[in-house]
Amino acid sequence: xxxxPKQKRVSPLTLVLIIIIVLLAAAAVVLAVGKLGGDEEPExxxxxxxxxxxxxYEEGVTxxxxxxxxxxxxxxxxxxxxKNGVPVEYQNNANSTDGKAFDCYIANPVESEYDIYIQIFAxxxxxxxxxxxxxxxxxxxxxxxxxxxxxxxxxxxxYVVYTQVEDDHATVRDQAIVTMDxxxxx
Numbered sequence: 599x600x601x602x603p604k605q606k607r608v609s610p611l612t613l614v615l616i617i618i619i620v621l622l623a624a625a626a627v628v629l630a631v632g633k634l635g636g637d638e639e640p641e642x643x644x645x646x647x648x649x650x651x652x653x654x655y656e657e658g659v660t661x662x663x664x665x666x667x668x669x670x671x672x673x674x675x676x677x678x679x680x681k682n683g684v685p686v687e688y689q690n691n692a693n694s695t696d697g698k699a700f701d702c703y704i705a706n707p708v709e710s711e712y713d714i715y716i717q718i719f720a721x722x723x724x725x726x727x728x729x730x731x732x733x734x735x736x737x738x739x740x741x742x743x744x745x746x747x748x749x750x751x752x753x754x755x756x757y758v759v760y761t762q763v764e765d766d767h768a769t770v771r772d773q774a775i776v777t778m779d780x781x782x783x784x
Contacts, residue, residue: 629655684760684774685710687739697748697782704758704778705739712762712771716740718778719757720749728756733767754780 685707692702706714713736718729728745756778762771 625655684714684762684772686760686774686776688758688776688778690778692743692778692780694749694780694782695784697750698745700743700745700780701741702743702778703739703741704743706734706736706760708737710736710762712736712764713767714760714762717759717761718743718745719759720754722757724757724759724775733763749780749782751782751784754782756780 687703687705687707689703692700694700704716713733715733716729716731717724717727720726720728728747728749729743730746731740731743734740758776758778760774760776762773763769764771
């Protein structure tokens, strides 16, 4: 008879649960350390001129009792992530000889389910607006735009905000931000 003890194997689901628990514990430590920093103003996320308070994690929670429920929730999150988001289609360079009229390609892809509008900003804070489109239906593209003000000769990194709207054309559904190079030649 072999006197060596048999090793017990750990299931992959158990490993995934352990990793998730460790990540949640690390996030809780980071949040706790951040809260000990003092009486600072709560952080806000800037998008345009609106400030949105960031949502913190709930304290006093426990791991779910049913491991299958956790995996089902993860699977659902992946499925939602695949459905959500704003599909974008564009060419990185837009060109102009006068600094105001640009040849470009900014599209609402055919696979998009929603109308979009485009905003172009000169700054990462999204406060210096250069352009605002009207609604663009799926499968359509802007190939020329007129900026609200003239850009000087040279290369300009701009921030293009794709905003999806619901069928009522008033409710924002989702947004995505990409950068483009606007090139003005003289």
